[in-house]
């Protein structure tokens with residue numbers, strides 16, 4: 001064996017020994033909540049398709065029409081010839097939804113954070129990151145070459161302490177956090193972080209991958225409280241509640257113009273396929289027009305947490321912390337035997353020792369099935 005293959009095989013074996021090897025399972029999606037795996041039909045509580053738009057005929061038709069008009073792929077980076085007219089239309093809609101001057105679409109949410117953070121921050125700068133932030137925020141901060149420090153989860157006082165100690169010795173500073181935490185489902189204290197950022201002249205970025213479409217009347221986590229939070233960099237994804245694919249940043253015109261000039265994942269990567277952009281546009285229109293639809297996933301999550309006596313859901317994501325990886329995997333298998341797909345989430349996605357079931361709710365989940373899931377989890381997982 002070559003040293004490369006030996007390395008790969010040994011690394012895999014050591015991950016396997018710790019229950020950390022990951023494998024892909026063929027999963028056919030029958031509609032937005034029912035899946036077929038290994039010949040079995042399962043009700044999924046693991047998709048991020050919160051508003052069921054991946055399978056919505058109005059969204060699908062928009063994508064099909066865009067392929068007929070504009071073709072299948074963009075053909076080049078948007079700065080070369082890939083800038084088909086759908087981009088500007090979607091950017092205008094997103095900016096309106098998020099109440100900003102402008103917006104920029106990226107290839108994915110992951111690519112958005114890599115590009116945004118590394119375009120704005122550099123070697124002499126400070127990037128403060130909530131310790132539970134998504135992997136792509138950490139990757140963007142690392143790519144920027146700035147000094148990255150993590151603050152304890154949602155601990156504004158700790159962030160303030162770090163700024164007090166380190167802000168003065170850096171040119172620019174950024175505070176970056178998930179708006180809705182992807183594995184915990186709680187919200188960031190964006191009002192307080194916004195005030196802190198103003199005090200220290202730091203730039204606040206919130207990653208609203210799990211916020212757009214489902215909290216703040218569909219407008220996202222900056223809008224989750226009565227007063228809008230002051231978040232100059234609102235990024236997110238088009239691949240969760242929006243049901244399509246791609247990432248975005250909503251910000252002021254100068255920031256968007258700079259990002260479109262300097263973000264490497266924007267400049268050197270092909271524009272999104274027209275179908276993805278058109279689908280996202282149709283979905284954003286639907287979110288904008290019907291805030292009552294946007295309320296449904298959170299309402300279902302709250303029914304579930306109330307039923308089990310868990311802390312009230314703040315988003316459609318509800319974690320059930322199990323602890324050991326093996327036990328979380330067993331719990332997930334038991335639920336699969338009952339016809340439910342509820343993914344076990346383990347390290348390194350979450351801190352070791354906090355392996356969990358992550359239950360996500362969509363507008364279309366039948367109340368009777370939520371009740372059946374709650375009763376099984378209550379009897380066989382929580383009360384043991």
Ligand SMILES: *Cc1c(COP(=O)(O)O)cnc(C)c1O
Nearest residue numbers: 108109110134182209237239246
């Ligand atoms: C899913 C997710 C992303 C990545 O978005 P993609 O469009 O899937 O690349 C970024 N941030 C958070 C918090 C996420 O949950």
